[in-house]
Amino acid sequence: MYGVDPPLTMKRVRSQNSQKNPRNKVVVRVPATSANMGPGFDALGLGLDIWNEISVERAAKFKITTEGEGAGAIPETVDDNGESNHMVIKALKRAFEYAGEPMPRVKVHCRNRIPVCSGFGSSSAAIVGGLVAGLALAGLELRAGYDPGHPQWLPEELLQLATEMEGHPDNVAPSIYGGIQLSVQLSPVDMGGGPRLNAQLALSRRVPIPEGLRLVAYVPSEATRFSFASADKTNEMRALLPPDVPREQAVFNIQRTALLIDCLHRGDLSLLRFATEDVLHQPARATIYPHLKPMCQAAINAGAHGAFLSGAGPTILAICSGATGGDIFTQTREERQENGVANAMRRAVDSLSTKHDQWKGGKFYICSPCYQGCHVVSADPPMSDAMATFGTLDGDL
Numbered sequence: 001m002y003g004v005d006p007p008l009t010m011k012r013v014r015s016q017n018s019q020k021n022p023r024n025k026v027v028v029r030v031p032a033t034s035a036n037m038g039p040g041f042d043a044l045g046l047g048l049d050i051w052n053e054i055s056v057e058r059a060a061k062f063k064i065t066t067e068g069e070g071a072g073a074i075p076e077t078v079d080d081n082g083e084s085n086h087m088v089i090k091a092l093k094r095a096f097e098y099a100g101e102p103m104p105r106v107k108v109h110c111r112n113r114i115p116v117c118s119g120f121g122s123s124s125a126a127i128v129g130g131l132v133a134g135l136a137l138a139g140l141e142l143r144a145g146y147d148p149g150h151p152q153w154l155p156e157e158l159l160q161l162a163t164e165m166e167g168h169p170d171n172v173a174p175s176i177y178g179g180i181q182l183s184v185q186l187s188p189v190d191m192g193g194g195p196r197l198n199a200q201l202a203l204s205r206r207v208p209i210p211e212g213l214r215l216v217a218y219v220p221s222e223a224t225r226f227s228f229a230s231a232d233k234t235n236e237m238r239a240l241l242p243p244d245v246p247r248e249q250a251v252f253n254i255q256r257t258a259l260l261i262d263c264l265h266r267g268d269l270s271l272l273r274f275a276t277e278d279v280l281h282q283p284a285r286a287t288i289y290p291h292l293k294p295m296c297q298a299a300i301n302a303g304a305h306g307a308f309l310s311g312a313g314p315t316i317l318a319i320c321s322g323a324t325g326g327d328i329f330t331q332t333r334e335e336r337q338e339n340g341v342a343n344a345m346r347r348a349v350d351s352l353s354t355k356h357d358q359w360k361g362g363k364f365y366i367c368s369p370c371y372q373g374c375h376v377v378s379a380d381p382p383m384s385d386a387m388a389t390f391g392t393l394d395g396d397l
């Protein structure tokens with residue numbers, strides 16, 4: 001049987017831990033994510049095996065440093081009260097507020113491998129990584145617990161906190177849990193109300209990943225991404241979407257999202273090219289992203305099982321099985337399907353007219369899904385095992 005994620009319960013043990021034994025330093029790893037997967041707008045997300053590492057240490061003065069992706073471009077300013085636009089700092093503050101502790105001054109170092117402003121979940125990674133680091137630093141114990149009496153309704157506090165900050169759960173859920181996540185926001189009415197419940201309670205369920213899945217992602221160049229600049233890029237790309245959806249478009253996406261979940265559960269990739277079609281967000285976004293349609297088509301023609309805009313873009317993601325047939329492990333690098341798909345995608349973007357040159361010259365990432373979400377790598381004093389490994393798969397998978 002494929003497992004569902006154990007709801008994450010957060011035990012407040014302030015009297016033993018937080019007050020008496022706050023941590024001095026915490027290092028967390030947090031994966032990239034690709035939201036929507038075509039038709040599953042604001043509902044589906046996939047964790048990728050590309051990781052940021054965030055180190056947070058109590059210090060005499062606030063300081064943020066960045067290496068890797070976004071270094072020199074992400075503003076690192078933070079005032080003495082911890083006011084900052086930096087997502088990691090905002091998430092740390094939210095974590096301390098949640099823990100009921102004053103926000104300490106901290107030194108934050110981000111080792112970024114996730115391209116920023118690209119549709120690869122870099123802001124979710126900052127939010128989730130910052131929350132986990134902050135909760136751990138504040139001394140809260142986290143426990144991946146499963147209450148069989150309330151399997152559906154037990155609130156997953158970390159998911160709530162992260163969803164509230166991000167606005168939608170499809171990136172933060174795989175960032176927390178890894179794998180493919182199907183997330184739902186419930187209203188209090190759905191839940192029968194109750195004093196603990198927020199207006200929108202997010203919950204997430206793991207969807208199985210077919211074996212051997214490989215992903216080819218094209219991330220347009222740095223220059224292009226930063227021309228979009230603002231931290232509000234996702235909001236700008238959401239503002240493009242028409243507020244109302246004709247019934248036939250809603251039906252189109254409902255059918256495909258349901259088919260996609262079924263394909264993933266069966267491990268059947270044969271219908272994925274239809275199951276990853278979308279009419280809710282990609283057509284409007286294609287008006288800004290001229291590479292979207294030709295690259296997706298080229299990927300499918302070259303044998304990819306499906307291709308779509310990653311999150312709000314501009315990254316394009318193609319799903320491959322890593323093999324052109326036969327055994328993935330006995331194939332040479334040249335024979336592997338993802339190379340053919342990447343080459344075809346490159347030819348497609350290169351053949352756009354010169355007025356679209358800004359979309360050319362991007363980078364390809366060939367990667368696998370990640371099966372684990374955000375986790376603590378090291379802490380001083382050390383974490384309990386449960387905390388260090390929360391967000392990993394349960395034994396069901």
Ligand SMILES: N[C@@H](CCO)C(=O)O
Pocket residue numbers: 035036041042043168170171234237238281311312
């Ligand atoms: N579902 C979101 C993901 C980006 O954060 C969107 O497409 O706008």
